[in-house]
Amino acid sequence: xxxxxxxxxxxxxxxxxxxxxxxxxxxxxxxxxxxxxxxxxxxxxxxxxxxxxxxxxxxxxxxxxxxxxxxxxxxxxxxxxxxxxxxxxxxxxxxxxxxxxxxxxxxxxxxxxxxxxxxxxxxxxxxxxxxxxxxxxxxxxxxxxxxxxxxxxxxxxxxxxxxxxxxxxxxxxxxxxxxxxxxxxxxxxxxxxxxxxxxxxxxxxxxxxxxxxxxxxxxxxxxxxxxxxxxxxxxxxxxxxxxxxxxxxxxxxxxxxxxxxxxxxxxxxxxxxxxxxxxxxxxxxxxxxxxxxxxxxxxxxxxxxxxxxxxxxxxxxxxxxxxxxxxxxxxxxxxxxxxxxxxxxxxxxxxxxxxxxxxxxxxxxxxxxxxxxxxxxxxxxxxxxxxxxxxxxxxxxxxxxxxxxxxxxxxxxxxxxxxxxxxxxxxxxxxxxxxxxxxxxxxxxxxx
Amino acid sequence: xxxxxxxxxxxxxxxxxxxxxxxxxxxxxxxxxxxxxxxxxxxxxxxxxxxxxxxxxxxxxxxxxxxxxxxxxxxxxxxxxxxxxxxxxxxxxxxxxxxxxxxxxxxxxxxxxxxxxxxxxxxxxxxxxxxxxxxxxxxxxxxxxxxxxxxxxxxxxxxxxxxxxxxxxxxxxxxxxxxxxxxxxxxxxxxxxxxxxxxxxxxxxxxxxxxxxxxxxxxxxxxxxxxxxxxxxxxxxxxxxxxxxxxxxxxxxxxxxxxxxxxxxxxxxxxxxxxxxxxxxxxxxxxxxxxxxxxxxxxxxxxxxxxxxxxxxxxxxxxxxxxxxxxxxxxxxxxxxxxxxxxxxxxxxxxxxxxxxxxxxxxxxxxxxxxxxxxxxxxxxxxxxxxxxxxxxxxxxxxxxxxxxxxxxxxxxxxxxxxxxxxxxxxxxxxxxxxxxxxxxxxxxxxxxxxxxxxxxxxxxxx
Numbered sequence: 001x002x003x004x005x006x007x008x009x010x011x012x013x014x015x016x017x018x019x020x021x022x023x024x025x026x027x028x029x030x031x032x033x034x035x036x037x038x039x040x041x042x043x044x045x046x047x048x049x050x051x052x053x054x055x056x057x058x059x060x061x062x063x064x065x066x067x068x069x070x071x072x073x074x075x076x077x078x079x080x081x082x083x084x085x086x087x088x089x090x091x092x093x094x095x096x097x098x099x100x101x102x103x104x105x106x107x108x109x110x111x112x113x114x115x116x117x118x119x120x121x122x123x124x125x126x127x128x129x130x131x132x133x134x135x136x137x138x139x140x141x142x143x144x145x146x147x148x149x150x151x152x153x154x155x156x157x158x159x160x161x162x163x164x165x166x167x168x169x170x171x172x173x174x175x176x177x178x179x180x181x182x183x184x185x186x187x188x189x190x191x192x193x194x195x196x197x198x199x200x201x202x203x204x205x206x207x208x209x210x211x212x213x214x215x216x217x218x219x220x221x222x223x224x225x226x227x228x229x230x231x232x233x234x235x236x237x238x239x240x241x242x243x244x245x246x247x248x249x250x251x252x253x254x255x256x257x258x259x260x261x262x263x264x265x266x267x268x269x270x271x272x273x274x275x276x277x278x279x280x281x282x283x284x285x286x287x288x289x290x291x292x293x294x295x296x297x298x299x300x301x302x303x304x305x306x307x308x309x310x311x312x313x314x315x316x317x318x319x320x321x322x323x324x325x326x327x328x329x330x331x332x333x334x335x336x337x338x339x340x341x342x343x344x345x346x347x348x349x350x351x352x353x354x355x356x357x358x359x360x361x362x363x364x365x366x367x368x369x370x371x372x373x374x375x376x377x378x379x380x381x382x383x384x385x386x387x388x389x390x391x392x393x394x395x396x397x398x399x400x401x402x403x404x405x406x407x408x409x410x411x412x413x414x415x416x417x418x419x420x421x422x423x424x425x426x427x428x429x430x431x432x433x434x435x436x437x438x439x440x441x442x443x444x445x446x447x448x
Numbered sequence: 449x450x451x452x453x454x455x456x457x458x459x460x461x462x463x464x465x466x467x468x469x470x471x472x473x474x475x476x477x478x479x480x481x482x483x484x485x486x487x488x489x490x491x492x493x494x495x496x497x498x499x500x501x502x503x504x505x506x507x508x509x510x511x512x513x514x515x516x517x518x519x520x521x522x523x524x525x526x527x528x529x530x531x532x533x534x535x536x537x538x539x540x541x542x543x544x545x546x547x548x549x550x551x552x553x554x555x556x557x558x559x560x561x562x563x564x565x566x567x568x569x570x571x572x573x574x575x576x577x578x579x580x581x582x583x584x585x586x587x588x589x590x591x592x593x594x595x596x597x598x599x600x601x602x603x604x605x606x607x608x609x610x611x612x613x614x615x616x617x618x619x620x621x622x623x624x625x626x627x628x629x630x631x632x633x634x635x636x637x638x639x640x641x642x643x644x645x646x647x648x649x650x651x652x653x654x655x656x657x658x659x660x661x662x663x664x665x666x667x668x669x670x671x672x673x674x675x676x677x678x679x680x681x682x683x684x685x686x687x688x689x690x691x692x693x694x695x696x697x698x699x700x701x702x703x704x705x706x707x708x709x710x711x712x713x714x715x716x717x718x719x720x721x722x723x724x725x726x727x728x729x730x731x732x733x734x735x736x737x738x739x740x741x742x743x744x745x746x747x748x749x750x751x752x753x754x755x756x757x758x759x760x761x762x763x764x765x766x767x768x769x770x771x772x773x774x775x776x777x778x779x780x781x782x783x784x785x786x787x788x789x790x791x792x793x794x795x796x797x798x799x800x801x802x803x804x805x806x807x808x809x810x811x812x813x814x815x816x817x818x819x820x821x822x823x824x825x826x827x828x829x830x831x832x833x834x835x836x837x838x839x840x841x842x843x844x845x846x847x848x849x850x851x852x853x854x855x856x857x858x859x860x861x862x863x864x865x866x867x868x869x870x871x872x873x874x875x876x877x878x879x880x881x882x883x884x885x886x887x888x889x890x891x892x893x894x895x896x897x898x899x900x901x902x903x904x905x906x907x908x909x910x911x
Contacts (some may be wrong), residue, residue: 046512048517066494088489187709258590373834386672405858406857
């Protein structure tokens with residue numbers, strides 16, 4: 001189907017209905033995923049999907065509507081929906097369709113790896129089977145290993161009635177293992193990921209080894225006594241915390257009174273060892289894109305530099321309200337979500353200390369290697385968290401024993417003001433948010 | 449929706465290799481999502497999700513494919529591509545679908561699209577004002593209104609052909625209280641498998657004031673204590689404890705592979721005598737109810753636990769093959785983009801003999817969890833966690849000062865045996881439950897219960 005032709009037709013019909021400026025945003029995705037259980041194909045998914053969102057200015061207000069049925073007869077309903085939605089909006093200064101930037105303002109970004117697109121299904125099936133085989137072979141206490149691998153590719157097309165046409169292609173592959181180990185009545189589980197745009201970079205043995213080794217090392221875990229402990233958050237836990245508390249960095253949240261960072265630009269909000277970057281142009285990460293959800297050119301910027309909040313993240317509307325320029329962080333949670341604000345590839349800049357050196361620097365305390373329930377036990381508005389956690393008790397910089405059934409509690413911003421040292425092990429997992437391991441002065445721990 | 453002939457041809461194409469069962473799921477869903485912040489409508493989005501999922505089974509192997517392309521050529525191509533993932537060759541299959549009527553349990557009077565959007569805005573404005581005016585300490589209120597009208601058509605190689613229509617609406621109110629640099633929020637989000645007539649049945653303003661009360665109570669509260677103690681969990685959304693601590697571990701997704709702590713335990717004692725629990729997808733107009741599940745089978749009331757004895761699991765067709773057990777009308781999916789699997793619908797602990805007041809009066813020291821937030825569980829280890837949105841200290845049989853920031857952690861199998869009092873005030877609350885087949889509406893529920901000991905994760909002395 002000729003999407004660009006369809007968009008032009010929508011613009012023509014929309015103009016007839018009274019829309020001034022209009023935009024069409026189309027996401028087309030192809031997905032493949034295969035899961036293995038005991039060397040049998042347990043799940044196998046093939047998918048192709050496409051969705052179109054229309055938005056347009058009518059009567060000074062923005063109206064949105066979307067559809068997945070791109071048959072021409074649905075277009076009338078799409079425009080009518082958008083018109084009705086605009087009518088009930090309380091129009092706001094700053095709602096507009098982007099006029100576009102000069103072509104040279106858009107970075108060249110290669111986020112599509114042709115070799116990944118050519119990997120046959122049989123090779124992916126062989127890969128998951130190898131991971132599972134490796135996991136069972138590592139230790140006879142491995143009870144089950146659930147393994148899957150998938151890849152996702154697609155195109156984002158943005159066209160507007162100012163004549164702006166942008167498109168971006170990307171693909172990405174990710175493998176996952178969940179290993180369950182049993183020793184007597186003791187059951188432990190651990191996960192590991194492998195992610196890349198290059199299928200040959202997915203290391204089956206490494207991924208299996210990481211999950212199995214970690215699960216085994218947690219056998220025999222017990223709580224520690226309640227109290228305050230110095231804590232090292234391993235890189236994956238630090239990453240989960242940053243992901244959970246990314247929303248306060250949105251100017252939209254701040255302007256709506258839902259962020260503690262409102263009015264804090266230029267102020268010290270964290271320890272001076274913390275610098276946080278947002279880099280949409282990090283080509284190897286999945287969120288890499290040369291333009292944001294409203295077509296604005298993206299760029300790399302420091303959000304926090306040496307503990308000082310340098311900027312909030314903006315789209316055009318929030319930027320206009322604050323009298324600044326957009327940071328290129330307009331975001332849609334899905335093709336059919338309204339334009340909001342979110343980070344792109346967002347990460348804490350690594351420091352000097354190796355992982356072992358961080359533990360040595362802490363000496364006595366807790367190493368936290370997993371937290372659960374961040375969707376519930378953490379409040380991005382207040383910054384407060386109380387999360388189920390597990391990891392290891394550390395003495396003289398060495399692991400003494402595994403620990404589980406504890407909670408760690410505190411406030412995200414207070415915690416990042418209490419960072420004693422930053423590790424050199426920045427890791428993004430399979431996603432767009434990254435962090436190195438962090439040594440925190442102390443956190444409240446609830447246990448036995 | 450697709451024609452019977454096209455559905456039949458699709459199924460036949462899907463069985464072109466060695467598949468022994470094929471199913472086509474067609475979904476056409478209209479939805480409206482309105483958001484109001486600070487009394488202003490700041491977004492209103494409506495639209496149509498539309499697609500087709502094709503599932504093929506060969507023994508316990510399963511292939512799933514989906515597309516938005518509903519043309520004959522497009523669908524047959526996807527069906528064939530999916531079939532190619534399975535080995536073997538079947539002879540020519542003739543599929544003869546027979547359209548069946550389904551039980552109409554969830555009657556809908558006011559279809560969302562017949563309601564003027566201004567009425568939806570008026571509802572939200574009322575809720576906004578009720579919350580904002582509750583207390584000057586309330587600094588911000590956001591209201592989110594949602595409705596959907598989902599048509600599904602489900603056909604399979606066994607000849608089944610059914611159509612269902614699921615209409616739901618939900619309105620969430622978040623109130624934020626501010627004091628100095630601190631913020632606390634209160635949130636409630638009632639919903640139902642109903643049309644706009646739901647708002648004749650409930651008073652949304654009452655929920656809005658309750659969300660504001662929660663935020664204004666918590667902004668004045670000190671941090672919760674840490675450690676193990678008796679916990680009284682109030683009725684309604686408090687049932688999330690059973691949902692997380694036990695419900696997920698009774699889904700065939702983890703039972704069939706024996707990764708659940710409750711696998712192979714039918715007929716065994718897994719909970720205290722005072723605990724009986726069901727999953728009931730047939731409750732008229734309840735948030736998690738369905739006329740038929742996403743495999744096209746009527747939902748049912750499934751007894752899970754009776755007087756502490758494990759009586760049943762929640763089973764879908766594919767896992768039923770693994771377990772050699774019958775499906776229980778529990779197969780669900782977020783949309784055509786997910787293969788269905790066993791999920792909860794409306795899951796709750798049944799009422800017991802005590803009053804809530806008796807439970808409190810019989811508790812010397814502990815935590816009263818008035819409103820729970822969400823939680824999660826690891827079904828392999830049984831370890832769960834969830835957040836408490838509003839809590840109080842109970843001392844000498846009386847409810848004392850409010851405390852904030854508590855979470856509860858533990859192991860499902862242990863918690864179930866430690867429930868020692870169950871009240872008579874069964875109530876359900878609405879949630880979105882996320883798992884393998886996506887995010888689906890689910891009711892959780894219980895009467896007020898007491899658990900003799902849970903680890904409370906607080907940070908008292910930290911403020």
